[in-house]
Amino acid sequence: MLFESFALGGITLANRTVMAPMTRSRALNNQPSELMAQYYAQRASAGLIVTEGTSPSPNGLGYARIPGLFNQEQASGWQQITQAVHQVGGKIFVQLMHTGRVSQQANLPAGAKVMGPGAEVCAGEVWTDANGMQPYSAPTPMADSDIAQVIAEYVQSAKLAVQAGFDGIELHAANGYLLEQFLNANVNQRQDGYGGSAEGRNRLVLEVAAACVKAIGADKVGIRISPYGVFNGTGAFEGVEEQFLALARGLSALxxxxxxxxxxxxxGAPPVPAAFKKDLRAAFGGTFIAVGGFDAQSAQQVLQAKDADLIAFGRPFISNPDLVTRLKTGTASTPPDMSTFYTPGEKGYTDYPLAAA
Ligand SMILES: Cc1cc2nc3c(=O)[nH]c(=O)nc-3n(C[C@H](O)[C@H](O)[C@H](O)COP(=O)(O)O)c2cc1C
Incomplete structure (x- = not known):
């Protein structure tokens, strides 16, 4: 089933593999480049590519060298990437990732601000090109006007994505970035309408999703979530399943x-309970993508059990540009070199070999 085509909204994917979103930190000055076009085009035999996390706002560029999509120059840079992928028959969504409080002031452009649902600083350190490893910066708690601005930034970015030729956007509401900072009760301590209850914590995500749907159409808006994830100070909390089921129903209604x-x-993260995965899939009702540690066999099993419609592969796509062929033919895969995951340049990026013919 993995190699069968699939109708996703208004487009047809050549197969049911997805290249998972992966930050690769090759976007110098946050600008999508020719090198990135080459990287994505090499991997375009995936049914769908979801790009690396891309910020809809100068305030969301918390990591070094991650790309933006909030101005015309960036949209033009992305256009060469969508064209390169489409030219070889691929499909591509851009992942919109606002880092929120998972950020360092030194990584942000002049005038940009580290923001989050509250004032609590994310524990740990992050790489900056200016000063090496640094603690995360203290976020400014977002006022209602900041929230309204962020929603407007997502909308603007969604429109730029369509202009740049993307087939759609993926809202990154996982892994502890801004949208999950609002969803997660361990991070979101607000007592206003954007916190304090499951409904309050779900509100920003549902408002961003609704606004993007209105701007570019529901068939171009997907979303990524990570209940039970522990990255960036998140982790499960009381009522996590009920909250995410309500979220899935709200997203389905949109x-x-x-x-x-x-x-x-x-x-190494805690597993998402199998019964809860089924409940989430049922609550959403639409196309469901599973990701995390898959190989060809486990992917086929999950598809055959109808527990997902599409299977995303992360690390295997880094080191195997022709992953789909390798999965199909059972050809051994090249292991990824972790030391070049986030380093600038071609090494460990566009220089992984194709399988011998
Ligand atoms: C180098 C690297 C960068 C990643 N960057 C992102 C990202 O920008 N956005 C995101 O949602 N997940 C990101 N992830 C998580 C992957 O999308 C995926 O969920 C994870 O690697 C598990 O899949 P795998 O076991 O097939 O690698 C990243 C993973 C890796 C290894």
Whole structure:
């Protein structure tokens, strides 16, 4: 089933593999480049590519060298990438990732601000090109006007995505970035209408999703979530399942084109309980993407059991540009070199070999 085509909203994917979104930190000055076009085009035999996390706002560029999509120059840079992918028959969504409080002032452009649902600083350190490893910066708690601005930034970015030729956007509401900072009760301590209850914590995500749907159409808006994830100070909380089921129902009512569920247990995170995955899939009702530690066999099993419609692969796509062929033929895969995951340049990026013919 993995190699069968699939109708996703208004487009047809050549197969049911998805290249998972992966930050690769090759976007010098946050500008999408020719090198990135080459990287994505090499991997375009995936049914769908979801790009690396891309910020809809100068305030969301918390990591070094991540790309933006909030001005015309960036949209033009992305256009060469969507064209390169489409030219070889691929499909591509851009992942919109606002880092929120998971950020360092030194990584932000002049005038930009580290923001979050509250004033609590994310524990740990992050790389900056200016000063090496640094603690995360203290976020400014977002006022209602900041929230309204962020929603407007997502809308503007969604429109730029369509202009740049993307087939759609993926809202990154996982892994502890801004949208999950509002969803997660361990991070969101607000007592106003954007916190304090499951409904309050779900509100920003549902408002961003609704605004993007209105701007570019529901068949172009997907979302990624990570209940039970522990990254960036998140983690499960009382009522997590009920809250996420309500979120899935709300997203379903908006007609989102897919729900992408992260399970990082293969990377040491707690597993997402199997029964809850089924409940989430049922609550959403639409296209469901599973990700985390898959190989060809486990992917086929999950598809055959109808537990997902599409299977995303992360690390295998880094080191195997022709992953789909390798999965099909059972050819051994090249292991990824972790030391070049986030380093600038071609090494460990566009220089992985194709399988011998
Ligand atoms: C180098 C690297 C960068 C990543 N960056 C992102 C990202 O920008 N956005 C995101 O949602 N997930 C990101 N992830 C998580 C992957 O999308 C995926 O969920 C994870 O690697 C598990 O899949 P795998 O076991 O097939 O690698 C990243 C993972 C890796 C290894």
């Amino acid at each position: 007609g989102l084109v897919y729900l992408h569920l992260v399970d990082h247990s293969a990377m």
